[in-house]
Amino acid sequence: MRNEETRNLGTPAIRFKNVEVKVKRKRVLADVSFEIEAGCLAGLLGPNGAGKSTLMRLMTGLMVPDRGDVELFGRPADPSRLGEVSFLPDRGQLPAHLTAGEWLGFAARLYPDWDGAREAELAEKLGVERSKRIGSLSRGEEARLQLLTCLSRQAPLIILDEPFTGVDLLSRERIASAVVGDMADGRRTFLIATHDIREMEQLFDRIVLIGDGTIRGSYEVDELRSSGRSVESCYREVFA
Numbered sequence: 001m002r003n004e005e006t007r008n009l010g011t012p013a014i015r016f017k018n019v020e021v022k023v024k025r026k027r028v029l030a031d032v033s034f035e036i037e038a039g040c041l042a043g044l045l046g047p048n049g050a051g052k053s054t055l056m057r058l059m060t061g062l063m064v065p066d067r068g069d070v071e072l073f074g075r076p077a078d079p080s081r082l083g084e085v086s087f088l089p090d091r092g093q094l095p096a097h098l099t100a101g102e103w104l105g106f107a108a109r110l111y112p113d114w115d116g117a118r119e120a121e122l123a124e125k126l127g128v129e130r131s132k133r134i135g136s137l138s139r140g141e142e143a144r145l146q147l148l149t150c151l152s153r154q155a156p157l158i159i160l161d162e163p164f165t166g167v168d169l170l171s172r173e174r175i176a177s178a179v180v181g182d183m184a185d186g187r188r189t190f191l192i193a194t195h196d197i198r199e200m201e202q203l204f205d206r207i208v209l210i211g212d213g214t215i216r217g218s219y220e221v222d223e224l225r226s227s228g229r230s231v232e233s234c235y236r237e238v239f240a
């Protein structure tokens with residue numbers, strides 16, 4: 001668990017209350033309620049098609065629920081709050097004709113909260129080559145550039161949807177601890193949807209499990225460990 005003194009234990013960073021979403025008359029989220037405390041690094045875990053990406057899109061305010069409320073830091077999620085949210089979408093596409101360096105220069109002008117010093121430090125850690133054209137990047141290289149873009153902002157809430165898609169095993173481990181773990185100092189809140197449970201397990205403060213559009217449980221990872229369980233064993237118990 002992060003340092004309690006730096007965690008805001010008051011208003012939750014994320015709050016879903018009785019949220020329902022239908023897409024083409026199919027119920028994708030049903031009566032979803034959970035909270036993530038500010039300063040926490042939380043994992044959103046669940047099988048394919050469980051509703052993780054839908055839930056994350058609701059937080060950007062770019063999608064609205066059919067029922068229920070989504071709040072960030074005590075106020076309704078809304079597109080006007082995108083300045084507070086750094087979002088890495090699951091199928092985001094960067095402009096293929098730009099080089100990585102040109103894209104980063106554009107992003108620095110686009111986002112008022114861009115941190116140039118952090119960008120330089122993370123570019124090194126993530127091994128991003130500025131001269132490469134985005135259209136010529138491999139999936140894993142593009143994923144690193146997406147992560148760099150997202151983490152170079154100072155937004156208080158960071159939402160990452162499958163940040164490691166295409167990234168090789170050893171790099172996933174290194175990026176998880178040296179990049180995400182280092183930044184999770186209790187001052188910002190992370191929600192990360194991932195299937196890479198083993199690499200992320202040590203970093204999570206909380207996990208929220210979702211299956212078939214409903215919340216299957218929300219657990220403090222310290223409490224899980226003190227009852228002799230791991231994130232992976234809990235996932236298996238719930239979804240096996």
Ligand SMILES: Nc1ncnc2c1ncn2[C@@H]1O[C@H](COP(=O)(O)OP(=O)(O)OP(=O)(O)O)[C@@H](O)[C@H]1O
Pocket residue numbers: 023024028046047048049050051052053054055090
């Ligand atoms: N635009 C859409 N049209 C039709 N069905 C959709 C649409 N968006 C989402 N769905 C459906 O909603 C369900 C949840 O999708 P979602 O992308 O949120 O799942 P997920 O948990 O992120 O899955 P994965 O782990 O595979 O990325 C799926 O059954 C999906 O087919």
